[in-house]
Amino acid sequence: SYELTQPPSVSVSPGQTASITCSGDKLGDKYASWYQQKPGLSPVLVIYQDTKRPSGIPERFSGSNSGNTATLTISGTQAMDESDYYCQAWDTSTAVFGGGTKLTVL
Amino acid sequence: QLQLQESGPGLVKPSETLSLTCTVSGDSISSRTYYWGWIRQPPGRGPEWIGSIYYSGSTYYNPSLKSQVTISVDTSKNQFSLKLSSVTAADTAVYFCARLWYSAAGGAPTFDYWGQGTLVTVSS
Numbered sequence: 001s002y003e004l005t006q007p008p009s010v011s012v013s014p015g016q017t018a019s020i021t022c023s024g025d026k027l028g029d030k031y032a033s034w035y036q037q038k039p040g041l042s043p044v045l046v047i048y049q050d051t052k053r054p055s056g057i058p059e060r061f062s063g064s065n066s067g068n069t070a071t072l073t074i075s076g077t078q079a080m081d082e083s084d085y086y087c088q089a090w091d092t093s094t095a096v097f098g099g100g101t102k103l104t105v106l
Numbered sequence: 107q108l109q110l111q112e113s114g115p116g117l118v119k120p121s122e123t124l125s126l127t128c129t130v131s132g133d134s135i136s137s138r139t140y141y142w143g144w145i146r147q148p149p150g151r152g153p154e155w156i157g158s159i160y161y162s163g164s165t166y167y168n169p170s171l172k173s174q175v176t177i178s179v180d181t182s183k184n185q186f187s188l189k190l191s192s193v194t195a196a197d198t199a200v201y202f203c204a205r206l207w208y209s210a211a212g213g214a215p216t217f218d219y220w221g222q223g224t225l226v227t228v229s230s
Binding site: 001030031033035041042043044045048049054086088090093094095096097098099100 | 143145151152153154155158166168169170202209213214215216217218220221222223
């Protein structure tokens, strides 16, 4: 079965750029979505179709996808961005999620 | 504003069937732009897609759960439901319902709205 791999944790200083990666076989040939989840709450879509931001998501969130790696980039990271982030892609009509990355802003 | 609300028992005994319903408000479940789906998240782990359904009743399931899962839709009540049979402790998780949006411009669908989730514990 298809797998998406994320680093368990990423740390960033306030105001700096955070990059969270998601790796999977030929992931660049698929579309990646990214979800932000704060403790006790449901996931929120922040990026879809690799690079698109839903309405209401700040411009500091951006995405890319090439080769075997999709990347979520948060520019000018703020304390409120501290969350778990999950990537997701489709493989033969099956939705697959990554294991998640805890972003710490310190 | 779209809202999805999960409902059902919070405790299910091993070997029994887990049953949950998602009530959709603020939009019609019969909209041709969307599928509707169930996703679960075991404590401390990432989400796992269970399956999705179209208003017509067309379904597709996660192959790893397909033998246990039935998803159905009731357009008259604007609801869709999940049944997961023969549960074990491994099925303990927060269960979310979500809207699966297909862009008219094409590309892969995405889960754009999620319910608040409901914790289901499998224990005797």
